[in-house]
Amino acid sequence: FCKSVSVHFMLQFKPSYCRNLLCEMECHEHAWPFLLPVNTKQFPQYKKVIKSPMDLSTIKRKLHENSYKCKEEFASDVRLMFSNCEVFNEDDSPVGRAGHHMRGYFEQRWPQLT
Numbered sequence: 417f418c419k420s421v422s423v424h425f426m427l428q429f430k431p432s433y434c435r436n437l438l439c440e441m442e443c444h445e446h447a448w449p450f451l452l453p454v455n456t457k458q459f460p461q462y463k464k465v466i467k468s469p470m471d472l473s474t475i476k477r478k479l480h481e482n483s484y485k486c487k488e489e490f491a492s493d494v495r496l497m498f499s500n501c502e503v504f505n506e507d508d509s510p511v512g513r514a515g516h517h518m519r520g521y522f523e524q525r526w527p528q529l530t
């Protein structure tokens with residue numbers, strides 16, 4: 417899925433850009449529902465409905481563990497987090513609205529290559 421090795425030196429993965437953007441998201445006023453994994457004791461249905469949970473602390477850990485081979489993998493985890501939010505939460509709910517806010521914030525700052 418990631419760029420072929422030959423071009424990677426040009427489009428090298430910029431972890432510093434992702435780290436900075438992640439930090440900005442973590443301190444965003446509407447980030448509160450996404451800071452930690454959803455507590456499945458608090459939301460027993462969550463595990464059943466959401467097959468791939470994702471949250472900002474997990475993304476941060478994966479970034480520090482070099483789990484992301486390219487920036488697109490980082491972006492797809494961020495988008496997974498927001499898609500999970502839309503599946504489980506009504507648009508017209510505090511968490512649903514926070515998700516739409518945060519998604520807008522991310523997409524505005526994510527470099528559009530194509």
Ligand SMILES: Cc1ncccc1N[C@@H](C)c1ccc2c(c1)OCCO2
Nearest residue numbers: 448449450454455459501504505511
């Ligand atoms: C992103 C998300 N999706 C579905 C369910 C939960 C969450 N977030 C948790 C942190 C959360 C969000 C809202 C809460 C809460 C916990 O606990 C108490 C009441 O309000």
